[in-house]
Amino acid sequence: xxKHLLVAFSFATLMVSAQDKAARYAPVISxxxxxxxxxxxxxxxxxxxxxxxxxxxxxxxxxxxxxxKIGLQPGNGNxxxxxxxxxRDEVSDKSLRVNGRSFEWDKQYFFNLASVSNGTLIxxxxxxxxxxxxxxxxxxxxxxxxxxxxxxxxxxxxDGGTGSAAGxxxxxxxxxxxxxxxxxxxxxxxxxxATATATTSNIYFRxxxxxxxxxxxxxxxIASALLGRTATLSINDLxxxxxxxxxxxxxxxxxxxxxxxxxxxxxxxxxxxDKKDEYVFLTAHHDHLGMRxxxxxxxxxxDGSGTVSVIQMAEAFxxxxxxxxxxxxxxxxxxxxxxxxGLWGSEYYSEHPIxxxxxxxxxxxxxxxxxxxxxxxxxxxxxxxYVIGHDKLSSDLAPINEGANNKFTKLTLxxxxxxxxxxxxxxxxxxxxxxxxxxxxxxxxxxxMLKADYHKISDTVDKINFDLMQKxxxxxxxxxxxxxxxxxxxxxDIPLTMPGR
Ligand SMILES: [Zn+2]
Numbered sequence: 346x347x348k349h350l351l352v353a354f355s356f357a358t359l360m361v362s363a364q365d366k367a368a369r370y371a372p373v374i375s376x377x378x379x380x381x382x383x384x385x386x387x388x389x390x391x392x393x394x395x396x397x398x399x400x401x402x403x404x405x406x407x408x409x410x411x412x413x414k415i416g417l418q419p420g421n422g423n424x425x426x427x428x429x430x431x432x433r434d435e436v437s438d439k440s441l442r443v444n445g446r447s448f449e450w451d452k453q454y455f456f457n458l459a460s461v462s463n464g465t466l467i468x469x470x471x472x473x474x475x476x477x478x479x480x481x482x483x484x485x486x487x488x489x490x491x492x493x494x495x496x497x498x499x500x501x502x503x504d505g506g507t508g509s510a511a512g513x514x515x516x517x518x519x520x521x522x523x524x525x526x527x528x529x530x531x532x533x534x535x536x537x538x539a540t541a542t543a544t545t546s547n548i549y550f551r552x553x554x555x556x557x558x559x560x561x562x563x564x565x566x567i568a569s570a571l572l573g574r575t576a577t578l579s580i581n582d583l584x585x586x587x588x589x590x591x592x593x594x595x596x597x598x599x600x601x602x603x604x605x606x607x608x609x610x611x612x613x614x615x616x617x618x619d620k621k622d623e624y625v626f627l628t629a630h631h632d633h634l635g636m637r638x639x640x641x642x643x644x645x646x647x648d649g650s651g652t653v654s655v656i657q658m659a660e661a662f663x664x665x666x667x668x669x670x671x672x673x674x675x676x677x678x679x680x681x682x683x684x685x686x687g688l689w690g691s692e693y694y695s696e697h698p699i700x701x702x703x704x705x706x707x708x709x710x711x712x713x714x715x716x717x718x719x720x721x722x723x724x725x726x727x728x729x730x731y732v733i734g735h736d737k738l739s740s741d742l743a744p745i746n747e748g749a750n751n752k753f754t755k756l757t758l759x760x761x762x763x764x765x766x767x768x769x770x771x772x773x774x775x776x777x778x779x780x781x782x783x784x785x786x787x788x789x790x791x792x793x794m795l796k797a798d799y800h801k802i803s804d805t806v807d808k809i810n811f812d813l814m815q816k817x818x819x820x821x822x823x824x825x826x827x828x829x830x831x832x833x834x835x836x837x838d839i840p841l842t843m844p845g846r
Contacts (some may be wrong), residue, residue, distance in 0.1 A: 359421040365508035366670050367826040368753065371819045373661040374654075376811035379818065382411070383654040383715070386631070386647035386810060387806050394644060395635025396683045396690075397431045397548050397606035404631045405611050408680050411656045412613030415663045419596045420612025420677055421699055428609040431692045433681070434458050434546040438600035443570040444593050446781070457560040459530070459553070463601040466559070470590050471530070471571045474496045476505035476512065479520035483509050491588060497559065497566060497595070501532050501583060527557025528570070531588040532578060536564040550605065554749045570597060571798045589795075608632075609689045610681040611697065613661050617675040617829065624784075624830045626708040627821075628776055629655045629692070630684030634800060645806045648793055652680050654818040661822055662829075670830035674706065681776055691776035695783050702780070706834040707742070708787045709825055710777035714817045715809035727810070729757040730817045731791045733771050733808030736763055736785045737788035741835040746788060749823035754816055762791070769795065780842075790821055 385407060409425040409829075421427045435457055440449045450456055450814065461548045475487045477500030485507055487500075498521050504512025511520065514531055525592050569578045571593045572586060611631065617623070625638075628653025635646025637676030643649070665671065676721060683689025693703070717726050735743040735758075750756055763769040770777065777787035798804040 354509055356377075357808070366814050367823050368666070370665040370670070371558065371753070371822060372662045373664050374657045374818050374822055376815040378397070378657050378660070379814055380806070380811050382656055383507055383645060383649050383806055383809065386652055387643045387649040388803070389643075390821055393635040393688060394631060394633045395456055395548075396632045396653040396686050397433070397608045398635055400635065401608060401632050401682055404492065405609050405680075405682065405781075408611040408652065410614075412611065412659065412678065415613070415659050416779040417613030417615055417659055419677060420614045422678065424452060424566055425611055425613055426609040427694065427699065428607050430605045430610050431548050431689070431691070432552060433604050433606060434581075434601055435604065436461075436544045436599060436601045438598055439544070439806060440598045441567070442596045443567060448564075448567055451542055453564040453567055454561060455538065456559065458544070458546040458601070460557050460560040461582055461597070461599050461601065462557060463549045463599055465599040466599070468497050468744075469495060469596040470550070470592055471595065472496045472526075472590050473572060473588055474498050474500050475588050476501045476503060477521065477529070478504055478507060478509050478511050479516045479517075480507070480511035482507040483507060485509055487588070488524055492520065492590065492633065495527050496590070497528045497530055499532060499563075499571060500532040506822065518558075522558050523543060526558075528561065530568070531562045531566060531581065532580075533711060534565065536593060545610050548686065549684065550604075550686065551711070558654065573766045588656065589666050599846045606684045608690070610694055611708050612677060612679045613658065613659060614678070615666060615672065615676045617672050620673040622674045622704060623674045623834055624674075625674055625825055626638050626679060626705055626780065627655050627658055627676060627680060627711075627825055628679045628708060629711045630682065630690065630776055631680040632682040632685055632690070634685055638803050641645045642802055643805050645791070646713045646715045646804050646811055647799065648684065648712045649806075650713055650809065650814060651711035654711050654714060654814075654821065655680055657818060662825075672826070674829040675700075676825065676829055684776055688776055688779055691779035695779040702783045704834075705780070707828050708777050708780035708785050709779075710775060710789045711818075711822055712775040712789070713792050713794055714790055715811070715814040716792045716794040716797070717810055717813065718795075719797045721793060722797075725757045727813055728755075728816070729759050730820065731762050731793050732758045732760060733762045733789040733791060734777065734787050735760055735783065736839070737772070737787075738784070738837060738839050738841055739835040740838050742786055742788055745827050745835075746824045749827055753823050754820040756816060771829070781841055784837055784841070786837060788824070792817075
């Protein structure tokens with residue numbers, strides 16, 4: 346009896362397929378391991394991981410340490426970090442004088458930090474354009490007959506009683522920009538300001554080129570001075586002023602310092618065997634929203650969950666390699682920064698790829714896989730994941746993913762977000778899109794947590810369902826295993842339709 350069993354067992358071992366081998370290492374991906382790592386990534390010490398800030402740098406260092414411990418090779422030459430610069434402006438001096446008279450910041454004016462350059466701006470003529478409403482549908486054009494090209498243009502607040510939608514500050518700004526104005530001076534009575542205007546800008550990715558379009562808000566006192574008046578006109582008086590060009594010297598002195606901050610994508614590689622020049626990319630974003638008003642945005646699900654999923658999959662594939670079951674293709678494990686700011690890290694990678702994108706067979710991207718969608722009211726709410734991109738770029742994606750899932754994990758793979766009528770446009774909203782637009786087939790895995798605690802301080806570790814998360818991550822691992830070991834790269838047989846605007 347015993348002997349027979351042994352014979353049967355070794356025979357079965359010989360017959361084991363590549364996919365079944367995957368099952369030996371899947372248990373490395375465990376609820377316990379995911380929780381351990383997420384407790385670090387989404388801890389207060391990481392301060393919400395805002396791109397370029399100390400907390401995000403700490404998270405990147407932690408991920409590097411994990412990749413090193415697992416035995417991955419550095420993904421960027423001899424470094425695990427692919428650094429890229431981001432910027433932040435700080436304005437110290439910002440004084441304004443009109444005809445020699447000084448005005449005070451926040452008491453009589455303020456401006457959008459990104460809209461001014463360092464140095465002194467001197468303006469001798471200002472155009473007054475009434476309310477500055479341009480609305481062709483209503484045959485309103487407050488700019489008609491005015492020479493606004495290269496000029497600073499002063500406008501009153503509101504639509505001037507026309508009911509036009511073009512009465513918003515935004516619409517006026519756009520109309521003036523289109524007309525070639527140098528900037529807009531919006532007249533407002535909301536002075537002195539109740540809250541101080543920030544003098545440090547948000548972090549940004551791309552430095553603007555060319556002269557900026559000045560966006561400044563001014564009090565009626567400044568407006569009156571620019572119109573050559575010594576007494577201050579009321580808003581009602583200002584409404585009666587004739588449109589046209591007025592002469593007054595305005596001097597704006599700005600001392601603006603741009604600081605360059607460093608951020609990074611973290612990349613570790615497990616080299617393959619006979620197909621090691623081809624790559625499977627497993628990605629997530631490690632950045633989140635940082636801190637606001639002293640409160641930490643922990644980002645446990647978004648996207649601490651994806652980050653630790655990538656690390657645990659690396660552990661599983663490294664364990665396989667150690668036992669002689671190294672994947673045929675190389676696998677790159679990458680966590681990117683800048684996602685919350687606008688997919689910066691993945692954009693940077695796709696514009697400066699370290700591994701050829703035409704040899705990158707697939708990108709499996711994970712952004713939020715630890716929660717249950719509160720809007721999902723079906724019986725499978727503890728056994729599903731949304732899969733996005735199954736019908737795009739490659740007809741190989743869905744059969745492989747579904748095959749792996751049917752064999753091992755048996756989750757409901759929900760394609761709801763691939764419906765072209767879906768308004769959330771998820772396909773274009775996370776890092777995989779930067780691979781997709783370069784032609785790399787992608788699948789994106791997501792739990793659907795758009796309401797609940799999405800982008801709130803309450804997105805914390807205690808809300809994660811680690812058993813469900815383990816199952817989802819194992820499913821992605823099985824999918825990656827097959828894509829790394831099959832004979833051919835995924836075919837690229839479905840052209841991507843770009844989003845309509
Ligand atoms: Zn996210």
